[in-house]
Amino acid sequence: MGARARALLLCLLAGATVGTMAAGRPPDFDWQLPPGFPAPHVPADNPMTPEKARLGRYLFYDTRLSTNGTYSCASCHEQAKAFTDGRAQAVGATGELHPRGSMSLVNIAYASALTWANPGLSRLEDQALVPMFGEQPVELGLTRSGGPWLERLRSVAEYKDLFPKAFPAAVDPFTVDDVARAIASFERTIIAGRSPYDRYHYDRIEDAISPAARRGEQLFFSRPMSCFRCHNGFTFSGAVTFEGREAGAVELHNTGLYNLAGALSYPPSNAGLYEITRQPQDVGKFKAPTLRNVAITGPYMHDGSIATLEQVLDHYAAGGRTIADGPYSGVGHDNPNKSPVVRGFAMSTADKTDLLAFLTALTDDTLLHDQRFSNPWER
């Protein structure tokens, strides 16, 4: 290999681009990374420590972090459901319905953008504040200024030990920012990649997945289905970031789920990127979520409006969803903002079976019982 080749190491997976190699800072946190997974990027102002991740785990599962003591982060992000909640749309502590479904937190450390449709939200420390303090809708319903909920934490025996160890330089570690930093640190540790697909792909165990799943993998990565165009890389999602690679450009997609008559082609309560930019061409654009563990993270799409994975495949095969009647009636196939990738394709029964076998092979059962991510209050 020539000098030029040595100097320039390039990405090969379709859609991937070369990352900017930052000054190499060896990760000193023991991530216990699965084969093939890079070390996550960590913000300089919130370096990873085991103590901080441990505190974050306690906070993540603590119902004291809700206005009425009934809810925690884990209420909408259950380990047994790959850190989703099984609902079409999330429900907050006060019973308010969220317009969108809970996204999986698995491998969230690698995401260039967080939540369904906000490319500007890239730090888990910032994202954690949204469910804590959000009012439209209310999720955990906490007061931004701290107040009683933060004071309650001071009196908890476990926290009297955990907070000072997590933030040893802080005069008073019981702050909103430190709570967010700790939760973000724990969330970064939720890394999982030991599915049958991983054993096949990274360990090269040929029979780790079925022949049907192998055929499904070919369909996934081939025309005309080309699922990989949006669900790519080791996270089977959109743009990623990791140690040595800066965040890639975030792409959001309108998949033709709706095509309402009028100015907004999507339900106004759930218009996607448009809610941020107010640009008409951004109506209906959402993030391509990770497909890891997708077999156990239904219902599907940003609003949980498709119940099964099989129906999701039908939606893409049709190149958009047609809703015959009701307030959301319309031919999604003809949505003016629809991604050119979502063109529709012929899919035989065998194709569908194979694709489902492949997608199911992305389920990491070890994740669902991994003690590192479980509820520490139940021990």
Place this chain on the structure above:
Amino acid sequence: MNHARRLAAALIVAAVPLGAQGVDTVSLIVNGDVPKPLTLTAADLTSMPRTTVTVTADGRDQKYEGVLVGEILKRAGAPLGRDLTGDAVATYVVASAKDGYQVVFSLAELDPAFTPNDIIVADTVDGKPLFDYQGPFRIVAPHDKRGARSIRMLQKIDVVRLRK
């Protein structure tokens, strides 16, 4: 063998269902404006001079091994080296995959005497056969900034001379 018969052979290969072909039975066809069209098997590629390139995907180095496309085109009689001059420089190469995906290189990009691109037809990654969805053959263009021309499931290479 005339062009039509070779094209028919290529279409028959393309019509075989996904995953139904063994590596030993799949061929790489080199055709178009070359004096010696080729039909290469996996064994043929194994016996040719081998080149290894390293690329990174998701932060992980991967070593692909195979044969320089330029070497294959040389055996097909494409104008390379000193012969890649004048009108011959206006020659391009179309690489086609089993699923219909196609990419284009200029002939000069593939000639080691012209550019140090190290573009190969790979048949192994990290010492193992390519995955079903990649192989049995793929092009690897290690200096491309994006992976789109590193075409997977490669079946056919066509040489097209704009000026003959």
